[in-house]
């Protein structure tokens with residue numbers, strides 16, 4: 001190999017190495033972002049460390065009809081220990097003490113925004129527009145009966161009952 005060819009070869013190698021570094025860099029950044037948000041989504045809103053457990057999922061929609069007015073309606077099938085069934089209005093959400101709960105709210109009302117709150121567990125969604133949804137994960141770390149509600153419509157409320165273990 002003459003001098004020029006050698007130089008060219010070295011340049012090509014440096015270029016390839018730089019390319020590889022960029023690819024690795026981007027890879028690390030993606031992994032870091034996923035890890036950051038992944039871990040953060042595992043931290044309950046009323047806790048400060050990630051919980052590596054499968055949550056109980058409850059699906060609730062905000063809806064409106066002239067008959068019912070503004071109302072939270074269950075989208076979860078009923079289970080042996082709670083009164084939730086698809087279509088139940090103002091369903092009671094029953095949990096066991098210490099249970100990890102993910103409540104998924106969707107606004108299926110074309111006429112108004114809605115939000116979902118449970119003060120006792122630091123649960124507060126943003127104002128959800130039509131077909132917007134938000135999931136909130138919390139630990140049922142208090143026993144008793146609590147109220148969930150929408151700040152925009154006082155009539156939209158129901159109970160969260162946490163039973164002792």
Ligand SMILES: [Cu+2]
Nearest residue numbers: 114150152153
């Ligand atoms: Cu509302």
